[in-house]
Amino acid sequence: MPGLKRAKSIMIRNARFLVCNERRIIEYGDVYIEDGKIVDLGGSGELKKKQYKPEVVIDAARMAVIPGLVDTHAHVGQTYVRGLIEDLPAKGIIDTLAKLIWFGYEYHTAETVRITETVGLLEMIKNGTTTHLDCHIFPESMAKAARDSGLRTVLCPQVLDSRKLPDADSPEEYLKMTERTIRRWHRVENGRINVRVHPHATYSCEIDYFKKCLEIADKYGVGIGIHMAEALDEVEVIKKKFGRRPVEFMYDIGLLGPKTIGFHCIWLSNEEIKLFKLTDTKVAHNPMSNMKYAFGIARVPEMVKEGITVGLGTDGPQVVPLDMFEVMKFTGCVHKVNHLDPSLLPARDIFRMATRDGAKALGLEKEVGSLEKGKKADVVLLDLADPRFFPLTKDNILSHIVYFAHAGHVRTVIVDGKILMRDRKIEVLNEKKIMEKARPIGEKFAQELMGRR
Numbered sequence: 001m002p003g004l005k006r007a008k009s010i011m012i013r014n015a016r017f018l019v020c021n022e023r024r025i026i027e028y029g030d031v032y033i034e035d036g037k038i039v040d041l042g043g044s045g046e047l048k049k050k051q052y053k054p055e056v057v058i059d060a061a062r063m064a065v066i067p068g069l070v071d072t073h074a075h076v077g078q079t080y081v082r083g084l085i086e087d088l089p090a091k092g093i094i095d096t097l098a099k100l101i102w103f104g105y106e107y108h109t110a111e112t113v114r115i116t117e118t119v120g121l122l123e124m125i126k127n128g129t130t131t132h133l134d135c136h137i138f139p140e141s142m143a144k145a146a147r148d149s150g151l152r153t154v155l156c157p158q159v160l161d162s163r164k165l166p167d168a169d170s171p172e173e174y175l176k177m178t179e180r181t182i183r184r185w186h187r188v189e190n191g192r193i194n195v196r197v198h199p200h201a202t203y204s205c206e207i208d209y210f211k212k213c214l215e216i217a218d219k220y221g222v223g224i225g226i227h228m229a230e231a232l233d234e235v236e237v238i239k240k241k242f243g244r245r246p247v248e249f250m251y252d253i254g255l256l257g258p259k260t261i262g263f264h265c266i267w268l269s270n271e272e273i274k275l276f277k278l279t280d281t282k283v284a285h286n287p288m289s290n291m292k293y294a295f296g297i298a299r300v301p302e303m304v305k306e307g308i309t310v311g312l313g314t315d316g317p318q319v320v321p322l323d324m325f326e327v328m329k330f331t332g333c334v335h336k337v338n339h340l341d342p343s344l345l346p347a348r349d350i351f352r353m354a355t356r357d358g359a360k361a362l363g364l365e366k367e368v369g370s371l372e373k374g375k376k377a378d379v380v381l382l383d384l385a386d387p388r389f390f391p392l393t394k395d396n397i398l399s400h401i402v403y404f405a406h407a408g409h410v411r412t413v414i415v416d417g418k419i420l421m422r423d424r425k426i427e428v429l430n431e432k433k434i435m436e437k438a439r440p441i442g443e444k445f446a447q448e449l450m451g452r453r
């Protein structure tokens with residue numbers, strides 16, 4: 001029966017590779033998990049001697065055991081638009097939203113969000129993503145879907161004052177809803193669910209509204225997430241309105257800081273990169289979505305070189321899968337070719353961005369992002385018995401994970417010590433029932449969308 005029951009203790013035995021982080025890789029290792037935490041890990045021989053008595057034993061003989069992947073920016077509930085707004089003309093983010101995206105929001109109710117979110121969360125589990133940040137509307141539905149999925153979530157209820165969306169009657173009501181969501185959901189479920197304040201973007205809120213968002217974040221000590229410098233039309237609009245570039249404008253009003261994560265951050269001047277560094281603002285890099293929407297190429301190698309924390313993310317499932325293996329590959333490929341330099345962003349850096357740096361970008365680095373004693377047990381098992389992983393050595397395992405593995409290699413997923421998927425069978429949700437419920441929602445939306453064209 002699906003549910004969130006957790007075994008008291010789990011032993012993952014005989015992993016071919018235990019990838020604790022991008023630097024520490026153990027050949028033939030074990031991980032011992034108790035009460036949701038990693039209690040011990042090391043070479044198989046070492047742990048055998050300690051004679052733990054686990055309730056569940058998972059054989060990982062042909063597997064790589066890695067930290068769960070961290071998706072620092074997604075709109076999980078927008079699964080129902082997938083493939084329906086492809087290949088259409090739009091120029092920039094404001095234009096894309098107006099022509100292709102906002103209509104989809106109007107279609108939503110609390111019920112449809114809960115179901116379409118759950119579809120996206122199922123996809124994430126199957127793709128080995130254990131932590132994600134989710135921007136969307138109807139936060140109560142987002143939260144319940146996240147709770148039931150067992151995944152680690154940073155909820156970002158979207159607020160803005162330039163547009164009416166179906167989950168609230170006024171911009172003030174949006175802010176009240178964010179406060180309610182923080183009070184009800186922040187750090188619940190053993191800390192698995194987190195909440196941030198999410199003013200939608202630099203161009204969709206007035207200054208007073210941004211200030212109110214800041215006040216809420218300060219009042220509850222939570223972080224902020226916001227779309228920044230995503231496309232050239234945004235840069236033009238902000239320059240015209242405020243005489244500043246988007247990140248400069250954010251700095252002026254006090255929105256940058258160590259607990260702020262900027263989504264996309266593509267069009268940055270040298271000065272704006274310095275502002276990120278100065279304020280320790282975090283960045284979510286979404287290469288697949290940036291390319292598919294034709295928004296631009298973010299200056300990621302420069303930001304990483306400056307020591308700015310850059311996590312990786314998928315963005316909207318309308319145009320990209322919620323799949324961090326794809327994101328890792330695109331990250332390497334786009335920046336190497338953009339600079340005509342194959343040595344840029346080695347696999348080790350990309351793996352770190354998809355795990356430890358992602359966790360840090362979300363303020364969760366003490367809890368997750370690597371396999372370490374005392375950390376929460378967010379663990380993914382990858383099946384290495386595929387000819388594409390030949391030859392397999394300690395020296396190329398990270399390259400295999402970044403460039404050769406795909407989501408289908410994910411066998412087992414554990415979050416907070418609970419097994420969400422085992423041998424590719426979802427344990428926590430009833431996948432078949434959820435897809436049956438979701439199907440008519442997707443079909444109805446597609447019909448309405450086609451009717452408008």
Ligand SMILES: [Zn+2]
Pocket residue numbers: 073074075135227263315316
């Ligand atoms: Zn986004």
